[in-house]
Amino acid sequence: MEAVNRRHWISAFSAVSAAASGILAQAPKAQAGDFLVDVRGTIRRHGVQGRMTGAQAIVGALECMGTTSVFGIPGAQNNELWDAFKAANLSYLLVSHEFSCSVMADAAARVTGWPGVYSVIPGPGITNAMSGMGEALLDSVPIVGIVTDVDTRPDSPIGQVHSLPNVHILQTVNKAVFVAEHVSQLPGLVYQAFHTAISGEPGPVAVVVPYFMMTDAFDFDDAPPPLPAVPWDEGAYAQAMSLLANRKNRIGIYAGIGCQDSSGELTAVAELLQAPVATSVSGKGSIPESHPLSVGWGYGAYGTKTAERRFREVDVVLAVGVKYSEVSTANYAVPDHPCLIHVDANPNNIGRNVKTAVGVNADARVFLQRLLADGATVARQKDDKLMRTIAKERQADHAEYHSAQVREAVDPMLFLTELNAAIGPDAMAFIDVTAATHWAAESFVVAGPRRYFAPANNQSMGWAVPASIGAQFVQPGRLTTCVTGDGCFLMSGMELSTAARTGLPVKFFILDDGAYHYMQMLQEPVYRRTTATEIASINHGAFAAAMGLAYNEITHNSDIGAGILRALCTPGPVLTKICVSYDGRDIRWLSALRKKYLNGLERDDKVRMARRVVRRTIEIRKEND
Template sequence: MTGAQAAAAALRCEAVRCVFGIPGAQNNDLWDAFKAYEVPYMLVAHEASASVMADASARATGEVGVFSVVPGPGLTNCLTGIGEALYDSVPIVGIVTDIDRAANAPVGQVHGLPNEALLRPVVKALFTVRHQAEIPGAIFQAFRVARSGEPGPVGVMIPYPFFNEVWDYDHAPPPPLPVPFDEAAYQRIVGHLRDRRKRIGIYAGVGCAEAGPSLAAVAEALQAPVATSVSGKGVIPDAHPLAVGWGYGKQGTRAAEKAFQDVDLVLAVGVRYSEVSTANYAIPKTDVIHVDINPENLGRNVPTLHCLCSDSRVFLDRLLGDVATICRPPAPALVQKIQNLRQVDRCEARTVKIEPCVDPMYFLSQLRCVLGPEELIFVDVTASTHWASETVEVQASRRYFTPSDNQSMGWAIPASIGAQRVRPDRHVVCVTGDGCFLMSAMELSSAARLGLPVKFFVFDDGAYHYMQMLQEPVYRRTTATEIAHIDYAAFAKGVGVGYNQIASNADVVPGIQRTFGLAGPILTHVRVSYDGREIRWLSALRSHYINELSNRQKVRLAARIGVRAVTPKDDSD
């Protein structure tokens, strides 16, 4: 085979659902081999979308996502999406072409940036091919590493001359990497859980995505309320009697905050305690036992009693084997309390509080009601992202998606398209903001070209409102937050997607139903306002930020606010 054929054959061995990207001068041989070997592929509108779509493909299926781009700008355009996969623990493999790196290679080659140096900081591992014989082995190893431990992105860099070189290949996929487990640490954890005087709460992250039934069974044995991180939404069904929503501090749902006030010991499983999920580490001080597959995450952001490096499912299944020693009697009062708290949260979300435009939280609550339990929702980085985390309830993993930790604006548009490409059996919804829309809107042309029926909802208030909420209380003005007006109807027509508009709360349910009644990809323009509701995450962030300031910094902040309040100047832009 040629090196290009070997690469395509290796991807076919891995049963890749789709390779996302754009062919270029240095990898045309590879893309031709994709076609010859019947490896599914998708042309994207912008290379930045290639890694995002691979990320979304992995999130939606639980399999490794794949993208392929040329070096130089192809790679640099993909770095943001690769970083999102790294921070959100998503297994993707990037097949990145490189220039000719031979000793006698000419200088001044096109796309000749230091591609290895650019890629290495944002991947778990980088396999650089030095001979065409290494191509399939490098790809197999990349898939193994991407899936193992804490999942993440892996790069395979192949200088383009190797695609035309021929070799007699005979490579078998390598066996899976071993899963660590410290028996002594596990027994210490069981010793704490055995003490029935301790009231346990479970904080679960995306590391539990494949361990949902085991997680629910352990929670029932411990009679423990279960809160999740943002990316962990769905690891326990929101309908479960012990599920309290996301977070367990002031940044999460009220149900989670109040339920965890009675907890003596938090069992944190498959979760990092990242900045976003904790509102800048505003975590209540409670004893914590931390279990995670990545030893670098253990005990880093919160003090812990004990840590265990383990796969979440392996740990939870072991606990179920010791269930007789850790179980608690049924606690109907706890279940009733959780039910009451969650009902208050639901009523709060479903009560209109913002007029005359659409109330985003009300919209999100109604969107969830209209959708079935199996449908996929992608939410972008907007002022309403945290309302979505509170309001959108899901009944299993891989139903709710947002760029949790790298927070890439514009991520949800290409992500939803990539997910629809590999999950044609599901309805896919994208909720984005007008600012995010500016960053990736042309990708709607890809949905139109392929007839991918994603339903895109754009929240429009004419500004980067998230930044306004952060700036105004501190500076008493906003800077560089007002954005251009977009004619969404004309844009939809221009890229070939259907159009709908929702301009009032009264039209929310009919408007959502109209969107789903239309075939193909639809852009729905939603006129929103953010004035009139608290964003709990933002309130927790501000409170924690002020508490962390030194006295001198607090005086400076108060002085600035005082001066600008007395002498207001209308210079917001």
């Protein structure tokens, strides 16, 4: 058996159509320290064979597809499956809430490049896990759910526990849902789920199994079929190359999550074209951000200042593996482009949110590899002046990040920059949905792919807590940090008990200001007051003690460095409270969002809003909240 991951398979299947065993024999082995090809398990060439129960067949199929970990909570309808996990020595992690199991599967996929797996019961198991499924769907992350259902046969009784329309519910937050009608279908459905999850634009897939099939027995003989070929449009590629080959055109590259497994190719293409590279939030690390052509995230007024400046001088934007989503563009505040080439594995994303000159339906890595193969026709001379300019502007950006602009409490941006420096280049950083999210995207210098993670498009508050735990579970040898807010922590803080129970040494940092400050920033300029944003004061030290975690506090800027080291040097999971203030430092993303919103209003709406602002500014303000 040889270790494989999604990208090895895609590379092989894009070149040939062969039997699964032949493809596996060609797959290169992972190298130590190479997180791009970190593999969670092996593929069994022989598949699921012999007489066994449905539960055993599911476990066999999961193992065939390289699964080494499952997240979830057992229940009456899936106890048989969990017992089969244990019998097969398939590693599992019991979570505190089903929201966490789908998020942990998501995190496992983001850090390894291969679908994470979760298992839940029908009814509340599904509804609790929906936010995590939705995040995976909108963020293009492959996960596979093994979901049991009630008895749905025509003569089944009514009033069964958890008998919601479970399949229909799942269809709202999944790329595809496969429903078993006979026990014999189970291995094939699991294989199909994995194939669907990673094909085209990745996403979540659910396999629904009525609970009685778990104990049904059958004589199985099912081997995993070859994966489908990746998309490729030769004609569109030729059009794109004609634009890139014109050396009068200055090129800029915008890379998204679709480039996470193509870091080497992306970097080589940037050097070939002498093109500045900006990324989406999910694309951070696709090119090492210390590279002389990296300009940081975004390229409008919402991203880094360097990216905004350098892309003003670009004639052609080459956007690869990115869909220009609302959050990554501050409400679609994308600068106008003279010309844009949009490359994406999902044809429905191409040109949807931005005007596109050429749309190429292709896998990011295949496109970049082909471009490199044809490099002689597009190559530019080395642009030392461009790289000196980028270096000077990036230095100015980081000087601003490192300056303390908040003094009455901890400056969140200063904390983030010092945390980034302290954890080293190969650590994993999980950033939650807080007011500091966009500061982290600006200030974190990410050394490579699959190191920086945030819930980009569903914006599930509390996501980073279970995500960091799930990532630590599948990659126990890597330093794992979680930056969350006090409001986010209320959503998923109980999951710290899982880290404590298992000894997973995640370092949790809570940015605490006693409010949903993100909402305050959105409400105050428009309404001149805030509503329902102040939250309860939590004794985080007592909470950490109750959960079984070490506790730490950082209360002022002068203690940031030492406080971070205290957390990192303490064995096991650690909860650190950072007493922050968000007043005094601008968030570029938020400023761009407000400008885009106001510019999009009709004249009457602007007048009405202005009158309200003026009236409430001169009135004696009532107590907020």
